[in-house]
Amino acid sequence: MRIGYLVNTYPRPSHSFIRREIAALEQRGYQIHRFAMRGDAAALTDPADQREHAQTERILEAGGARLLADLPRKGLGAAMATARRRARAGESSLALQMIYLAEGARIAARSQALGLSHIHAHFGTNSTRVAAYSRLLGGPRFSFTVHGPEEFDKPQPLDLAGKLALSEFCVTVSSFGRSQMYRWAETADLAKVKVVHCGLDLSRWTDPQPLPAGPPHLVAVGRFAEQKGFGLLIRAFAQAWRQNPALRLSLVGDGELRPAIEAVIAAEGMAEAVKLLGWQDESGVRAAMDAAHVLVTPSFAEGLPVVIMEAMARARPVIATYIAGIPELLRQDQEGWLVPAGDADALTGAMLAAAATPAERLQAMGTAARARVLRRHDIAESARLLDELIRSSQG
Numbered sequence: 001m002r003i004g005y006l007v008n009t010y011p012r013p014s015h016s017f018i019r020r021e022i023a024a025l026e027q028r029g030y031q032i033h034r035f036a037m038r039g040d041a042a043a044l045t046d047p048a049d050q051r052e053h054a055q056t057e058r059i060l061e062a063g064g065a066r067l068l069a070d071l072p073r074k075g076l077g078a079a080m081a082t083a084r085r086r087a088r089a090g091e092s093s094l095a096l097q098m099i100y101l102a103e104g105a106r107i108a109a110r111s112q113a114l115g116l117s118h119i120h121a122h123f124g125t126n127s128t129r130v131a132a133y134s135r136l137l138g139g140p141r142f143s144f145t146v147h148g149p150e151e152f153d154k155p156q157p158l159d160l161a162g163k164l165a166l167s168e169f170c171v172t173v174s175s176f177g178r179s180q181m182y183r184w185a186e187t188a189d190l191a192k193v194k195v196v197h198c199g200l201d202l203s204r205w206t207d208p209q210p211l212p213a214g215p216p217h218l219v220a221v222g223r224f225a226e227q228k229g230f231g232l233l234i235r236a237f238a239q240a241w242r243q244n245p246a247l248r249l250s251l252v253g254d255g256e257l258r259p260a261i262e263a264v265i266a267a268e269g270m271a272e273a274v275k276l277l278g279w280q281d282e283s284g285v286r287a288a289m290d291a292a293h294v295l296v297t298p299s300f301a302e303g304l305p306v307v308i309m310e311a312m313a314r315a316r317p318v319i320a321t322y323i324a325g326i327p328e329l330l331r332q333d334q335e336g337w338l339v340p341a342g343d344a345d346a347l348t349g350a351m352l353a354a355a356a357t358p359a360e361r362l363q364a365m366g367t368a369a370r371a372r373v374l375r376r377h378d379i380a381e382s383a384r385l386l387d388e389l390i391r392s393s394q395g
Helices: 013-027 047-055 064-069 076-088 094-114 126-136 160-166 175-184 187-192 230-243 258-268 282-290 306-313 344-356 359-376 379-392
Strands: 002-009 031-038 056-058 118-122 141-146 169-172 193-195 217-221 248-252 274-278 294-297 318-321 336-339
Touching (some): 002 013, 002 126, 013 031, 013 047, 013 379, 031 126, 047 056, 064 094, 076 126, 094 126, 118 126, 118 379, 126 141, 126 160, 141 175, 160 175, 169 379, 187 193, 217 230, 217 282, 230 258, 230 344, 248 282, 258 274, 294 344, 306 318, 306 359, 336 344
Parallel strands (some): 002 118, 031 056, 118 141, 141 169, 217 248, 217 294, 248 274, 294 318, 318 336
């Protein structure tokens, strides 16, 4: 089966889960054409992402004249009416809607030329809108994956219900995500909403390392942004460190909060306790996890973070916030600790509790974490479920 995958900007360093999903479907015999509106080659350091970039067709690189030339007469009136409605509803400006429409026309034309029978879009934002326009303009049937939290911040302006109605099915990455789609779906479309977890290529996670020797060491991985909770994390860690100066923290990532984080480190005199490791590729993230005892994910809003799956696959317990799909994977006192989002004192307490936990107990929690993620997040099983959904949608 020849299908297309559509993402607004692809690949990105944070999109390894999409790359794994595509690879797993290809292992099942699919021929997959990658579409993106644009690329971000300068941000790619992982060779696998760079190879993916080379395989991806970037629609906007075709140029405005080519996009306009692909606009068909059939279905154009209905598509333009949709563009005007979506602009009035606040999804975007009319100018942007018209760009999405032109991109959809290009996807439809390219899908016909390539013999694609289905398009799967990731994220329920403009990539799915482009897939919907493609369908209205004679393109193939489509489906989409909703991750959250962005889609659930403004479900009505984004027209999640309308996109679902036009689609063959919608995938959510957790039961929580499914519940949010249920809030906005028409009753007739509820059965279209399916849960398919993001997965790991388990062949690459076969050698979990024992917990390191030395003082208690925490690691956090992600974009230094308030949504990810890094501003709260560094302040909570400072409280914990004052009570237990043996604590150590490594931060993998970067972002707009870096100056504020560096200021707290300097003000608290924590230069020896906190290390900023910058962005790392998959091997670098794995090494940082192996050097730590516990992952900390202090997010305020999430879908279901892949970094938690990766840490659990490395047999590391996790401290995370009790939001979205996280409690479906991580259970209190079994694979780690769950704290209320935004509660600095609770986060401090969890870090101190992890530091005080005997090594044997931490190792047992890590072992349980690995067993749970391997059982729930095998990319081969996720691809099997997607395969069934795509084939059943072909009629």
